[in-house]
Amino acid sequence: MGFLDIKNATKSYGAVKVLYETDISVEEGEFLVLVGPSGCGKSTLLNMIAGLEDVTSGDIAIKGRSMIGVKPAERNIAMVFQSYALYPNMTVRGNISFGMEMHGIAKPERERKIDEVAELLQIQPLLDRKPGQLSGGQRQRVAMGRALTRDPDVFLFDEPLSNLDAKLRVDMRTEIKKLHQKLGTTIVYVTHDQIEALTLSTRIAVMYGGYVQQLGTPKEVYDNPANMFVAGFMGSPSMNLFPARVTNHDGTIAAEVRLSDGTQARLPFVSGTMAAHEGREIVLGIRPEAITDRDGADRNSSAIHIVEAPVELTEPAGSDTFVATNMGGKDITARFRADVQVKAGDRFPFAINMEKAVAFDPKTEARIA
Amino acid sequence: MATAPTSEVITPATGTPAPPGRSALRTHLPRVVLYIILALFCIYYLLPLYVMVVNSLKPLSEITSGGMMSLPSDWTIEPWGSAWSTAQVGVEATGLRPYFLNSLMMVVPAVAITTILGALNGYVLTKWSFRGSTLIFGLLLFGCFIPFQMVLIPMARMLGLMGLAGSVSGLIFVHLVYGIGFSTLYFRNYYAAFPTELVRAAQIDGAGFFTIFRRILLPSSGPIAVVCIIWLFTNIWNDFLFGASFSDFDSQPMTVALNNLVQSSTGVKEYNVHFAGAIMAALPTLLVYIVAGRYFVRGLMAGSVKG
Ligand SMILES: Nc1ncnc2c1ncn2[C@@H]1O[C@H](COP(=O)(O)OP(=O)(O)OP(=O)(O)O)[C@@H](O)[C@H]1O
Numbered sequence: 001m002g003f004l005d006i007k008n009a010t011k012s013y014g015a016v017k018v019l020y021e022t023d024i025s026v027e028e029g030e031f032l033v034l035v036g037p038s039g040c041g042k043s044t045l046l047n048m049i050a051g052l053e054d055v056t057s058g059d060i061a062i063k064g065r066s067m068i069g070v071k072p073a074e075r076n077i078a079m080v081f082q083s084y085a086l087y088p089n090m091t092v093r094g095n096i097s098f099g100m101e102m103h104g105i106a107k108p109e110r111e112r113k114i115d116e117v118a119e120l121l122q123i124q125p126l127l128d129r130k131p132g133q134l135s136g137g138q139r140q141r142v143a144m145g146r147a148l149t150r151d152p153d154v155f156l157f158d159e160p161l162s163n164l165d166a167k168l169r170v171d172m173r174t175e176i177k178k179l180h181q182k183l184g185t186t187i188v189y190v191t192h193d194q195i196e197a198l199t200l201s202t203r204i205a206v207m208y209g210g211y212v213q214q215l216g217t218p219k220e221v222y223d224n225p226a227n228m229f230v231a232g233f234m235g236s237p238s239m240n241l242f243p244a245r246v247t248n249h250d251g252t253i254a255a256e257v258r259l260s261d262g263t264q265a266r267l268p269f270v271s272g273t274m275a276a277h278e279g280r281e282i283v284l285g286i287r288p289e290a291i292t293d294r295d296g297a298d299r300n301s302s303a304i305h306i307v308e309a310p311v312e313l314t315e316p317a318g319s320d321t322f323v324a325t326n327m328g329g330k331d332i333t334a335r336f337r338a339d340v341q342v343k344a345g346d347r348f349p350f351a352i353n354m355e356k357a358v359a360f361d362p363k364t365e366a367r368i369a
Numbered sequence: 370m371a372t373a374p375t376s377e378v379i380t381p382a383t384g385t386p387a388p389p390g391r392s393a394l395r396t397h398l399p400r401v402v403l404y405i406i407l408a409l410f411c412i413y414y415l416l417p418l419y420v421m422v423v424n425s426l427k428p429l430s431e432i433t434s435g436g437m438m439s440l441p442s443d444w445t446i447e448p449w450g451s452a453w454s455t456a457q458v459g460v461e462a463t464g465l466r467p468y469f470l471n472s473l474m475m476v477v478p479a480v481a482i483t484t485i486l487g488a489l490n491g492y493v494l495t496k497w498s499f500r501g502s503t504l505i506f507g508l509l510l511f512g513c514f515i516p517f518q519m520v521l522i523p524m525a526r527m528l529g530l531m532g533l534a535g536s537v538s539g540l541i542f543v544h545l546v547y548g549i550g551f552s553t554l555y556f557r558n559y560y561a562a563f564p565t566e567l568v569r570a571a572q573i574d575g576a577g578f579f580t581i582f583r584r585i586l587l588p589s590s591g592p593i594a595v596v597c598i599i600w601l602f603t604n605i606w607n608d609f610l611f612g613a614s615f616s617d618f619d620s621q622p623m624t625v626a627l628n629n630l631v632q633s634s635t636g637v638k639e640y641n642v643h644f645a646g647a648i649m650a651a652l653p654t655l656l657v658y659i660v661a662g663r664y665f666v667r668g669l670m671a672g673s674v675k676g
């Protein structure tokens with residue numbers, strides 16, 4: 001039994017089921033990120049934990065106590081909203097102290113707490129302003145400050161950074177991570193940004209269509225995606241997914257891939273389990289950083305295979321150059337070192353790290369190996 | 370919104386000063402014509418007020434001798450005093466004062482209660498909507514469009530049963546029932562644009578139903594409250610039908626009393642007193658418009674833009 005337990009929880013609006021049976025157990029001090037595309041049910045699940053939405057069936061428990069029928073205010077949670085939800089008619093001070101006031105905390109104690117939080121988030125000079133007079137980043141801080149006064153069991157964040165510009169978003173991300181390390185509070189964090197998910201979390205739940213597609217550490221989710229959706233959703237640029245056929249050539253099980261010039265390339269599998277799928281069509285998944293120029297290949301890998309393929313496009317991106325080619329009729333992105341001399345139209349040797357390759361069933365989209 | 374004319378005319382298309390001479394006249398001309406037309410409209414609308422004011426300030430003899438449009442040659446406020454406290458209204462010579470007070474005692478609670486209930490309804494309908502809430506809202510809206518005449522007899526019976534017949538409280542009740550559909554409509558539409566996340570944040574902060582209403586929603590409701598108050602005040606103050614139907618002699622509102630004053634058949638018709646009384650009856654609504662009018666426009670705009 002975990003600190004926060006989501007047991008078989010579902011949510012329906014009338015006949016529409018927006019969240020299917022979900023089981024997640026969160027340990028104390030964990031940073032769980034719910035990630036997925038728009039409309040997949042992330043906010044719904046978060047609101048169910050907060051008590052803002054009823055649970056249709058199943059249970060949600062915090063510290064072993066069922067939260068069914070418990071009011072949001074009595075769950076000992078704090079929440080930061082996407083729009084920050086600062087009370088427009090109150091000053092920053094009023095915003096931060098409102099919750100404590102509602103919980104009957106005496107004025108001197110409230111003042112002490114406000115000062116403490118203001119110092120932690122460096123918002124002392126803003127305390128007497130109205131939310132309308134703050135910048136986006138400052139509002140974000142105040143919203144966090146309001147949540148911090150509660151000493152909650154669980155912090156809930158609903159896309160807290162999505163209204164900030166790119167630079168500020170990265171800064172605040174770091175701050176949230178630091179805050180988590182400092183306070184050690186359990187956090188459930190919703191985002192549709194997979195980078196935020198990977199950098200912040202101790203565990204990720206990837207959601208899609210009302211289902212949790214995969215629950216695991218960032219590394220697990222990134223390296224061992226459970227299905228094609230997770231593979232394509234996590235990582236940027238996203239994983240290359242292209243059709244291939246499993247062949248057996250003199251005892252070597254390999255994926256045979258058609259290149260754009262009509263030639264066939266053979267990529268031997270590392271895992272022995274693929275022998276069972278001989279002759280089948282599969283979808284091969286290889287991340288851009290596992291397709292490199294020869295010198296950029298991972299030296300620790302024992303399964304680098306060179307494939308000569310025509311270069312279709314190059315995109316210098318500063319630290320790397322992204323190179324596009326075509327395999328199995330799909331556009332493939334490879335990640336080259338920045339100073340590799342390569343141009344569109346060349347035939348160029350691509351170094352493919354087959355240790356990092358994964359295979360999916362094209363029909364069920366589930367992982368084969 | 371038109372900007373005030375400046376010494377240098379900027380043509381909107383190019384942003385360069387218009388060349389002098391004939392073309393300057395051409396750019397000015399439409400505006401000049403516009404202002405002349407507007408001025409004529411102003412005069413047209415203000416003329417009745419002018420007539421009322423000047424005639425309420427002159428002795429009766431000046432009116433009966435045919436000087437309706439001229440300024441008083443002998444200024445007097447005596448008609449005002451008479452209309453207020455001594456004129457014959459119906460059977461008694463009390464002036465309009467007691468009825469003015471009746472109207473105040475009717476309009477203030479009616480507006481206050483209707484506005485507060487409308488705000489509460491709007492709050493519930495948007496932020497705590499429940500199964501059937503749309504239906505209830507629909508019915509309330511429907512109530513806005515029931516013609517007054519249709520409810521006169523059932524309402525008279527209801528007031529009788531409730532023991533409110535012929536009293537100011539009865540009138541308050543009638544106006545409340547009629548006004549609540551409108552006030553609910555106003556507040557519902559206003560609160561629909563109010564971020565639900567704020568309500569949720571307050572819930573998590575531990576605020577209850579009424580605390581959220583009082584501390585979070587009400588402080589942001591100024592513009593729509595003003596719109597609602599002006600609308601209700603004007604309607605209730607100016608109402609004649611309900612006042613005439615449901616009041617006794619001692620609970621008549623100003624509008625009915627004014628009618629009685631003008632209709633009093635004893636002696637000569639004191640037109641100057643009638644004018645003074647009519648202005649008195651119109652003053653409170655005028656005052657409400659002047660004090661709150663800017664918010665009225667602002668509130669209507671805010672509602673329409675935010676949907
Ligand atoms: N009150 C409601 N009635 C019916 N359906 C709803 C209601 N609220 C949400 N939904 C549906 O539930 C699904 C999940 O919504 P949710 O808000 O959890 O999405 P999300 O994952 O948070 O998306 P986003 O990233 O856009 O915020 C959506 O398909 C939405 O249309």
Ligand SMILES: [Mg+2]
Nearest residue numbers: 042043044158
């Ligand atoms: Mg959401």
